[in-house]
Structures are given as C-alpha cells and as structure tokens.
Amino acid sequence: MSNAAGGILIIDDEVRIRRFLRISLQTEGYQVNEAATGGDGLALARTSQPALIVLDLGLPDLDGQEVLARIREISTVPVIILSVRDDEGEKVRALDHGANDYVTKPFGVQEFLARVRRHLGHSNDTGGPLNEYDDGHLRFDLARHQVELAGTPVKLTPKEFSVLGMLIGNADRVITQQQLLRQVWGESHQHDNHYLRILIGRLRQKLGDDPVAPTYLHTEPGVGYRFEPRSD
Template sequence: MTKGDMSKPQILVIDDEAQIRKFLRISLAAQGYRVLEAGTGGEGLALAGQARPDLLVLDLGLPDMDGKEVLQTLRLTSRVPVLVLSVRAGDGEKVLALDGGADDYVTKPFSIQEFLARVRVLLRRSVPCDQARTLIDCGPLRVDLACRRVTLNGEDIALTRKEYAVIAMLAGALDRVVTQQQLLRDIWGPTHVEDSHYLRVVIGHLRQKLGDDPTAPRFIVTEAGIGYRLRESPP
C-alpha cells in the first residue's frame, strides 16, 4: 500500500452477510476509501481497537452479539463515527441505536447513493480518532479494553457483560467520578436511569470478585449520592 493510499479514510464494515460486505467493499473502494471487514461483533471490536478506522458501518443482527452491544462496548473507548446499517426498520430500534451512540441509521434494503452521501457527511463531521488508553493498570488490577479482559495479580477475573461494562467505563474515567445516571444510561439504556438497584447489584458482585471491602475499598470507591470511582493507585 502506497503512502497516498494510507492517507485515504479507512472504513470498517461489521456485517455477517458476505454479499453485503462485498457490495460495500466494492462501492466504498470505488470512492477511494480503504475498507476493513468483520463478520462478527467480537472480530469487529478487535479490528476497531487495532486499526482505529475513521468510520464504522455496523449491522445489528450479528451472530455472536447484538450490534447495540458492539456499539455500547465501542463507546467505552472510542468516538469513531458509527453508521448503523440494519434490516430493523422500527422507530424503537432506531431510537435505541441513536441513543446508544450511533451517529446515523440506514435501513436495508438501501440506496447506495444515499448510503455514500451519509458516509461523506459523517467523515466531514468526524474529529481525528482519539488515542484513548486501552490498557489500564490500577496497582494489581489491570483492565485491557482492547481484549475485554480484566486481571487481578495476573489472574483472569470472570465477569458478566454488565460487570465488564461497568468496570470498563470506570477504567475509562480513571480516578474520576462517573455518576450513577451516566452508568445506567450508557450501560442499561436511557429508560433505566432511575434503576439504581441494578447498578448496586453489579458493583456488589464486582467487589466480591475483586476481593474489595466496601467499607475500605482498594479499587471501587463509592461517592455517596453521586456515583463511583476507580482508584488509579490503590492503597
């Protein structure tokens, strides 16, 4: 690949339909874009972390995880523009995706000219890809956002999806308070911002797995009435 090619915007397509990926690859390449492809959410998240594309095209019906979960995980570390491309045409799906961090939504079947126009708009609006930290150390606790892995003293900690999402979000704001409402909105969705008991249960499970005493926490600190903070330097 030449130096000139490397200057062209790079677009990551995450879709499990090989024919759709081929069609988009040909159409986008004809406009001068570099194209990466992934057939699963896990593969797409790994590529997004490694390649840091300028724009991401995301299908919601993936074989290993729902596209909204991919979007939720992506937004923990990245502001890359996301264009959802899905057969789900209901207003509810569109609202959930847009509230979850998508920048635009196109329904299949679609006009390729409209699709390319929306790609151009998102690329014009986008800022340079952020250089977010993906490996976060808090003493013996390590959160690897790129690999979705949490270790304590070098040993893997098995977490549920919600537990991982909470600790990843806290790690992304290391030593800064993340409000309960922000955690609930970004992880459970905008309709659950008052369901603080969901969050308390997950925080309790995290503390158990990390051996963290809630009365004298090493890692997850409760800021009463506000939210939670992950210590950068545990005592």
C-alpha cells in the same frame, strides 16, 4: 481521493452486503476492513483505528446494540448503523447508545456514500463537542452566549439557545427527542414532544431555515433532529 487514517470498518455477517459495500467504498477511494462477527469487529476497531464504522445489528455472536456500546467505551469514531430493523424503538436505542446515523436495508448506494462523506467530512478531530460554529452566515458562540445571522444578533430564549447548542455541539449526529427533552426540560418532560416541535419551529423561523427544505435543522421523522453544517 485522500482517505482518513484507518479507513472504514464494516461489521456485517452477510457476505453479499460486505462485498457490495467494499466494492462501492473502494471505488470511491476508501480503504476497507471487514468483520463477520461482533467479536472480530471489536478487535479490528481496537487495532485498525478506523475513521468510520458501518455496523449491522443482526450479528451471529453479539447483538449489534451491545457491539455499539462497547465501541463507544473505546472510541468516538462515527458509527453508521446498517440494519433491516426499521422500527422506531431500535433506531432510538441505537442513537441513544451513540450511533451517528441509521440506514435501513435495503438502501441506495448513492445515499449511503453521501452519508459516509458527510460523517468523514464533518468529523470532529478533537473528539469533543463543538462550542463554536461560524460558516460566514450563521455564527454560534457558546462561551459568549451569542448567535448571529449574517452579522445581525439573533435573540433566542434560554431553551432555544440550549437546544441549538446541543444540536451544533453534535453536528451531523441525530439527537433523539428524548435526549433533547431530558437535557433542556428535565426528566419529567422527556415525552412532551410537542414542546420540542414548537421550539424547533421557532428556531427555524429565527434562523430563516425553511422547514420544507432546511439548511441547518433537519428532522429525522419519529426519532429526533440533526444540525447539518453548511458545505458552501
């Protein structure tokens, strides 16, 4: 397998977890670096320039949320949180701080590897948001304010266009409900989640996206939404 430069950096103080992840990732052909503390992890994040970071929140020297915030000061590399903390507040806080994904321990290795492949396969090399998307079926053009489905124009309201643009602009990254509400409706509406549920429902209908088995607009229950580019 061809790997992105820098490989994968694991920051976790549990020796068993690091060994398990290292073996699983190396079997898939990835290069792996490891750190048992937040300080060592930050140093490796600077020097090894990893293609992806797996970060535990319960580190012995620094809280993982602080490590994540410091990583985001120096890099836009995809970060997958791997933690026993499964409450909604921790997940939302991590995603707000720039995490791309959140996996709760214990976890299935195949699901974890699939998430790694997704983030490496759809990483944005320019480091900036995507303003245009075209998979041959769905076409989104931010500059021209156009959306097409199988060559047919799709009429979206301004808020529908803004939400879709924000999700596409952060493809394969979970955007929290609060982030979307603040961006599209404003600070005073950041807890009006029912607005967002109705809008996402309309978007799925207009894009022909099955809410039970969606192609594009995926719900992360209790947290937010994620746009997944088509792989075929």
